[in-house]
Amino acid sequence: xxxxxxIKELREKIKEYNNIYYSDGESPISDYExxxxxxxxxxxxxxxxxxxxxxxxxxxxxxxxxxxxxxxVEHEHPMLSLANSYNEGExxxxxxxxxxxxxxxxxxxxxxxxxxxxxxxxxxxxxxxxKRAVTRGDGYIGEDVTENVMQIESIAKTLTQKxxxxxxGEIVLPIENFKKLNESRLEKGEEVFANPRNAASGTLRQLxxxxxxxxxxxxxxxxxxxxxxxxINSHSESMNFLExxxxxxxxxxxxxxxxxxIKTRIEYWEKERYNLPYETDGLxxxxxxxxxxxxxxxxxxxxxxxxxxxxxxxxASTRVNGITWQVxxxxxxxxxxxxxxxxxxxxxVKRASLHNISEIQRKDIRIGDKVFIEKAAEIIPQVVKSIxxxxxxxxxxxxxxxxxxxxxxxxxxxxxxVDIKCVNEICPAKIQGEIEYFxxxxxxxxxxxxxxxxxxxxDLGYIKDVSDIYDLKEHREEIEKLDKMGEKSVDNLINSIExxxxxDYDKVIYSLGIPFIGKVASKILANASENIESLMKMTFxxxxxxxxxxxxxxxEITKFFNIEKNKKLIQKLKEKGxxxxxxxxxxxNAKNIFSGKNFLFTGSLKNFTREGIKEEIEKLxxxxxxxxxxxxxxxxxxxxxxxxxxxxxxxxxxxxxTEEEFIALRAELTNEID
Ligand code: IVH
Numbered sequence: 001x002x003x004x005x006x007i008k009e010l011r012e013k014i015k016e017y018n019n020i021y022y023s024d025g026e027s028p029i030s031d032y033e034x035x036x037x038x039x040x041x042x043x044x045x046x047x048x049x050x051x052x053x054x055x056x057x058x059x060x061x062x063x064x065x066x067x068x069x070x071x072x073v074e075h076e077h078p079m080l081s082l083a084n085s086y087n088e089g090e091x092x093x094x095x096x097x098x099x100x101x102x103x104x105x106x107x108x109x110x111x112x113x114x115x116x117x118x119x120x121x122x123x124x125x126x127x128x129x130x131k132r133a134v135t136r137g138d139g140y141i142g143e144d145v146t147e148n149v150m151q152i153e154s155i156a157k158t159l160t161q162k163x164x165x166x167x168x169g170e171i172v173l174p175i176e177n178f179k180k181l182n183e184s185r186l187e188k189g190e191e192v193f194a195n196p197r198n199a200a201s202g203t204l205r206q207l208x209x210x211x212x213x214x215x216x217x218x219x220x221x222x223x224x225x226x227x228x229x230x231x232i233n234s235h236s237e238s239m240n241f242l243e244x245x246x247x248x249x250x251x252x253x254x255x256x257x258x259x260x261x262i263k264t265r266i267e268y269w270e271k272e273r274y275n276l277p278y279e280t281d282g283l284x285x286x287x288x289x290x291x292x293x294x295x296x297x298x299x300x301x302x303x304x305x306x307x308x309x310x311x312x313x314x315x316a317s318t319r320v321n322g323i324t325w326q327v328x329x330x331x332x333x334x335x336x337x338x339x340x341x342x343x344x345x346x347x348x349v350k351r352a353s354l355h356n357i358s359e360i361q362r363k364d365i366r367i368g369d370k371v372f373i374e375k376a377a378e379i380i381p382q383v384v385k386s387i388x389x390x391x392x393x394x395x396x397x398x399x400x401x402x403x404x405x406x407x408x409x410x411x412x413x414x415x416x417x418v419d420i421k422c423v424n425e426i427c428p429a430k431i432q433g434e435i436e437y438f439x440x441x442x443x444x445x446x447x448x449x450x451x452x453x454x455x456x457x458x459d460l461g462y463i464k465d466v467s468d469i470y471d472l473k474e475h476r477e478e479i480e481k482l483d484k485m486g487e488k489s490v491d492n493l494i495n496s497i498e499x500x501x502x503x504d505y506d507k508v509i510y511s512l513g514i515p516f517i518g519k520v521a522s523k524i525l526a527n528a529s530e531n532i533e534s535l536m537k538m539t540f541x542x543x544x545x546x547x548x549x550x551x552x553x554x555x556e557i558t559k560f561f562n563i564e565k566n567k568k569l570i571q572k573l574k575e576k577g578x579x580x581x582x583x584x585x586x587x588x589n590a591k592n593i594f595s596g597k598n599f600l601f602t603g604s605l606k607n608f609t610r611e612g613i614k615e616e617i618e619k620l621x622x623x624x625x626x627x628x629x630x631x632x633x634x635x636x637x638x639x640x641x642x643x644x645x646x647x648x649x650x651x652x653x654x655x656x657x658t659e660e661e662f663i664a665l666r667a668e669l670t671n672e673i674d
Contacts, residue, residue: 041056366395404422462479532570
């Protein structure tokens with residue numbers, strides 16, 4: 001009986017984590033902890049097959065329960081992977097194997113490309129129009145991510161020729177965008193993505209396709225399926241063909257006929273890769289002549305005519321001089337290794353993240369240890385492992401702190417979680433984190449309150465909690481005298497603070513920093529509650545009945561509003577003039593013309609931006625859906641409509657409007673009310 005309950009609990013926990021991750025892009029636990037839970041569940045399911053459940057998260061890892069958006073799709077041609085090699089010797093072996101295999105008397109040529117570190121995608125075009133985008137999945141069945149892929153600007157939606165093709169490529173988050181994304185996550189005290197690949201895949205699986213657009217994904221294509229059907233004989237030719245159709249490639253496809261030249265190029269790309277705008281983890285060498293592919297053959301998972309050469313990981317060795325425990329906005333303590341400064345892929349590194357105490361114990365990292373550190377394109381390097389045979393016995397085991405390093409109060413660990421937390425409500429480190437979050441771009445967007453100046457204001461006692469930001473103007477003269485703060489910057493700061501009072505209700509909810517309530521959840525809560533009083537009155541049951549709010553979130557919300565300090569803060573912020581209710585832009589009659597109606601649009605619109613039309617619909621009482629379903633009332637169709645149109649037509653009951661028809665309908669209904 002006990003095991004059955006354990007399995008049930010694990011399943012529920014994982015499902016909820018999936019839900020939070022896929023609806024808000026934020027994970028409540030680290031990847032490592034998540035994997036551990038999943039492993040534990042897998043093990044129990046294997047041991048106790050009598051508790052099998054076809055809906056177990058082990059069977060559909062990473063698919064949000066509520067996430068009906070990503071339908072499973074079978075690939076017409078399986079999406080193969082590549083065999084790996086790690087040194088030049090293995091490349092020579094590969095070339096030798098091919099030479100032996102090929103009986104056809106033809107000169108062997110090889111095409112060398114960069115290996116992009118993102119997630120593979122298959123695109124299907126019909127009549128020159130992009131129809132479907134499917135992830136790799138297990139190679140045979142992937143997920144339909146068409147709607148999100150449509151948001152990637154560099155992906156051609158219409159080709160220069162009206163042809164039917166299937167292409168394969170890699171979706172990546174360019175390094176610059178990756179850094180920006182992590183910086184903004186850091187600023188908000190959110191966990192950062194470990195590397196651009198994780199960030200790209202987390203982004204593509206977002207329920208809200210606007211987030212996909214915002215983050216600036218990119219894609220490069222490296223394979224044309226059944227190239228022979230288009231009269232193409234070599235892989236390099238197929239790359240030129242893709243380019244002529246308007247499809248983006250890396251432009252790097254170099255052909256060679258001598259193993260010696262391949263070796264020189266590997267050495268070249270090992271250095272040059274850092275000048276590319278995207279992350280690469282190696283090179284790919286493909287036999288160029290497509291006619292030979294069948295002859296050389298395939299294994300069940302990989303073609304024998306291609307091989308990946310993996311670059312050595314970017315690692316450096318150094319010494320751990322000490323550990324600092326950083327206290328974040330939520331009070332969570334994160335251990336940071338203080339290192340002997342070392343050069344790692346072009347930058348000087350003296351600190352590296354260690355995540356949490358269980359990671360330190362698992363890796364057995366000690367103070368004084370020689371360690372390897374690694375950096376993909378991360379802004380925060382990681383400690384990979386300690387070099388144990390270099391120990392001389394003087395190394396010190398890292399102890400878990402029992403008191404907060406900032407306020408010296410006793411620390412607590414939440415049951416079942418690895419994190420230790422400072423629960424002192426007035427811990428200066430937490431308040432600093434709260435303020436930085438409150439002023440961040442996605443929250444109240446107050447410019448001019450960076451971490452240094454916040455620290456200063458806290459020190460001087462100008463700020464004790466976020467509401468004091470609105471009284472900073474009283475200290476105007478003293479602030480002007482501070483280092484680097486002239487009259488002009490104080491003006492700007494005060495203006496920015498005043499402007500924050502115009503921020504919408506959902507941004508205000510977000511800025512409260514309720515755990516696990518990100519941008520999307522804040523919007524959902526704002527729409528569902530309309531004002532803070534009714535939100536604060538909502539019970540756990542009320543909250544979980546809101547579409548998009550799960551149990552963990554509901555628990556955190558009720559907990560947050562039950563804390564006296566939070567209630568007082570909301571009262572103070574209300575008095576300062578922040579918007580604690582949804583804005584009613586039109587009079588009540590006009591507002592409700594679309595009341596009870598569900599909308600969705602597809603394709604590009606001429607008269608509205610994507611955000612603009614959504615706002616208009618909401619303003620008029622309608623609701624925006626994110627996918628076609630029976631609940632949809634109207635589909636507004638712009639130019640180059642995607643797969644949604646076909647789905648809507650298949651359902652039959654959905655009214656399909658052109659943009660002009662939508663505008664006419666709006667006018668007609670508004671007039672009727674008049
Ligand atoms: S060719 C049959 N070319 O690496 C064709 N793959 O580790 C197989 N990848 O699943 C793929 N850059 O997602 C190919 N230039 C490139 C690539 C590439 C990245 C990815 C791809 C593949 C994985 C295998």
